[in-house]
Amino acid sequence: MKLIKLDAIDSTNEFLKGISSxxxxxxxxxVTAENQTKGKGQMGAVWNSEVGKNLIMSVLVKDFLLEITQVFNLNIAVSLAVITALKKNNIPDLSIKWPNDILSANKKIGGILIENSIKSDGTILSIVGLGLNVNQTNFEGLPKASSLAVVTGKEFDKEKLLLEIIAHLEMNVAASKLNPASLxxxxxxxxxKKGVPMPFANSKDEKFMGMIQGIxxxxxxxxxxxxxxxAEFDIKEIQMLY
Incomplete structure (x- = not known):
């Protein structure tokens, strides 16, 4: 694994896309950064992070996805790698808010953004961005956000977390090729909230009750x-109201 450390960058995803091209x-x-000035989340959301407090990283994944219909398999591999690493560090009440937010109890502690590109030879190259709130403790104006430090009361070694996540990601990518159904x-x-009646809103902002069954x-x-x-929904078609 090659690790490129940056002090500040607009976006680790954009930087890694640039050098990989x-x-x-x-x-x-x-690629990691202590400060990211234009961090991105799903659907154009902005990812804000205190300088030096959190794990901001992007990882290149290639030779995994064979066709574009399999892209969610990488989302699964990454999400489970993060969850496994956090469980080993005794982070409580972990879950995944579909499609790729990492929660502790009902607070968001991490988010994943995967950007895929299809090369001229048909191969798919993926840039996986991960923002994980690690040692930040001030979330004023962000009532649904938290961090590892807040939920445990202690600080964490960011690089150790990074290495654990990548190790589990490599294992999950290998396992997914053999048994994707298990992951x-x-x-x-x-x-x-799987199996729990919850209020939702659709793309027209119409409210309805439903219960998550799976994917x-x-x-x-x-x-x-x-x-x-x-009913089946894409990311732009549904919002959980919680």
């Missing part, structure tokens, strides 16, 4: 509705 990087090359079930079992083969969220039908 110019040179052949080894698989699981990682998929682990992901489903960790879904936040489709391409990663769409499966929700049991009040008429006993099961």
């Amino acid at each position: 110019k040179e052949a990087l080894e698989n699981f090359t990682v 998929r079930q682990q992901f489903v079992d960790l879904l936040y 489709s083969p391409v990663g769409r969220l499966q929700v049991l509705l009040e008429d006993d039908s099961v």
Whole structure:
């Protein structure tokens, strides 16, 4: 694993995309930054982080996805790698808020953003961005955010966490090639509020009640509705109200 450490950058994802387009990087090359000025989340959201407090990283994954319909398999591998590493560090009440937020109890402690590009030869190259709130303790104005330090009362070694996450990611990528169904079930079992009646809103801001059942083969969220039908939603089509 090659590790590139930066003091400050606009986006670790953009930096890694840039250098990967110019040179052949080894698989699981990682870029980290102490400060990220234009961190990105899902659907254009901004990821804000205190300088030096949190784990801001991007990792290159190649030779894994064979076709674009498999992209959610990488989401599963990454999410489970983070969860496994955090469990080993005794972080309590861990879950995954679909599709890729990492929660402790009902507070967000991490987020994942995966950007895929298809090369001219048909191969898929993925840049996995991870923001993990580690030692930051001030979340004023962010009532749904927390960190490892807040939930445990102690500080953590960010680089040790990074190495643990990458080690588990490499194992999950290998395991997914052999038995993707097993990892998929682990992901489903960790879904936040799975099997619990919850209020949702659709893309038209219409409110409805539903119960998360699982995910489709391409990663769409499966929700049991009040008429006993099961509907599937993409990330832009549904919002959990909690």
